[in-house]
Amino acid sequence: MRIGIIGAGALGGMFAALFARAGHDVEATARGAGLAAIREGGIRLSGGYGSTHAIIAANETLTVRPDLVLLCTKAQDGEAALAANADVIDGVPVVVVQNGLEGVDTAARLLPRSTCYGLLSIVAANYTEPGVVRVTATAQSYLGRGDGEPDAECTRLAAVLSDAIPVIAIPGFRGAQWTKLTVNMLNAVPAIVGQSVQEVIADRGLRRVVTASMRECVRVGIARGVRFGTLQGLDDRMLRRLARSPLRVAQAVPRRLAARMGDVPNLGSTQQSLRRGQPTEIDFLNGAVVREASLARVDAPVNAALVALVHEVERGGYLPRERVLAVLGG
Numbered sequence: 260m261r262i263g264i265i266g267a268g269a270l271g272g273m274f275a276a277l278f279a280r281a282g283h284d285v286e287a288t289a290r291g292a293g294l295a296a297i298r299e300g301g302i303r304l305s306g307g308y309g310s311t312h313a314i315i316a317a318n319e320t321l322t323v324r325p326d327l328v329l330l331c332t333k334a335q336d337g338e339a340a341l342a343a344n345a346d347v348i349d350g351v352p353v354v355v356v357q358n359g360l361e362g363v364d365t366a367a368r369l370l371p372r373s374t375c376y377g378l379l380s381i382v383a384a385n386y387t388e389p390g391v392v393r394v395t396a397t398a399q400s401y402l403g404r405g406d407g408e409p410d411a412e413c414t415r416l417a418a419v420l421s422d423a424i425p426v427i428a429i430p431g432f433r434g435a436q437w438t439k440l441t442v443n444m445l446n447a448v449p450a451i452v453g454q455s456v457q458e459v460i461a462d463r464g465l466r467r468v469v470t471a472s473m474r475e476c477v478r479v480g481i482a483r484g485v486r487f488g489t490l491q492g493l494d495d496r497m498l499r500r501l502a503r504s505p506l507r508v509a510q511a512v513p514r515r516l517a518a519r520m521g522d523v524p525n526l527g528s529t530q531q532s533l534r535r536g537q538p539t540e541i542d543f544l545n546g547a548v549v550r551e552a553s554l555a556r557v558d559a560p561v562n563a564a565l566v567a568l569v570h571e572v573e574r575g576g577y578l579p580r581e582r583v584l585a586v587l588g589g
């Protein structure tokens with residue numbers, strides 16, 4: 260199959276290399292140093308899905324109409340990247356590989372003739388240098404759209420994606436996006452202090468802040484009428500319990516999620532942007548919680564404070580852990 264990958268960074272580079280290894284015909288888009296490196300030396304993938312060196316076509320935009328497109332940019336770049344490729348891909352099925360709540364709706368709005376799905380991935384991929392990706396934790400990924408059962412096309416695409424990594428088609432995709440948003444409460448604190456997810460969760464004080472942001476995310480979801488999807492060992496019942504629990508009890512959830520990442524330090528995708536000197540996706544992660552809270556007319560002070568701290572780091576570098584502890588007043 261001819262597969263177009265828009266944004267060959269961490270996850271996009273991983274998919275491009277794994278689809279090429281599986282015998283698909285891959286064209287990827289990238290920009291700047293990433294594009295130059297892929298054109299010159301291909302993509303070198305290592306880690307959880309094995310090592311492979313993929314020589315693939317790479318351009319600023321797709322030059323050939325594919326049978327399937329994966330949008331793998333950070334959320335803030337999705338709209339511009341789709342618009343730049345719209346002539347070639349409108350009408351082609353699109354899989355949006357993105358965190359946050361908005362990617363699939365954005366793609367469906369920009370590409371009215373395409374059927375757009377979202378892929379929720381808990382794989383941890385580090386884009387260590389241009390053209391080089393290391394998978395530090397493997398995991399099941401989840402494909403879907405909307406609120407209902409997966410349609411036949413979704414099931415077919417899940418099988419195609421499984422040529423690269425294990426993917427299942429799921430019902431209730433919107434609820435699963437909220438569960439993934441809750442998991443992504445793991446991203447902000449490591450990005451603020453410059454440590455791995457595992458280090459942050461091992462730190463009692465920082466873990467309390469991560470737990471508080473997760474609990475707040477779930478409370479906001481409940482206020483918005485969300486039924487949380489089942490993903491990465493979490494489900495609606497568990498998350499509702501987390502929303503009612505004191506932090507001392509609720510911290511079991513981030514602990515379990517970090518344990519599932521294994522021993523290889525995972526920076527998270529937000530901190531990786533910072534290390535490359537780029538703006539982060541935080542307005543689509545903790546920022547989404549703040550926006551949804553405002554729609555539900557409830558407060559989200561922990562998430563609002565974390566968004567502000569990540570923006571401060573974007574401007575001036577990592578902050579001491581005390582600044583994070585101060586979010587909970589201690």
Ligand SMILES: NC(=O)C1=CN([C@@H]2O[C@H](COP(=O)(O)OP(=O)(O)OC[C@H]3O[C@@H](n4cnc5c(N)ncnc54)[C@H](OP(=O)(O)O)[C@@H]3O)[C@@H](O)[C@H]2O)C=CC1
Pocket residue numbers: 265266267268269270271288289290291293319331332333334336339340343356357358359380381382383384385386527528531532537540
């Ligand atoms: N990395 C991970 O482990 C995980 C990431 N995710 C989610 O997946 C999504 C992708 O994340 P990740 O792979 O880490 O992101 P990366 O930043 O590593 O990769 C995105 C790539 O897209 C490129 N890009 C941006 N705009 C364009 C454009 N207009 N044309 C061509 N290329 C473009 C970027 O280039 P440039 O470098 O120049 O900006 C970058 O190389 C995010 O929503 C993230 O939250 C989800 C689970 C795990």
Ligand SMILES: CC(C)(CO)C(=O)C(=O)O
Pocket residue numbers: 358380381382383384442443445446525526527528529
């Ligand atoms: C699940 C996690 C934290 C994996 O790294 C992720 O989604 C991210 O880094 O954005």
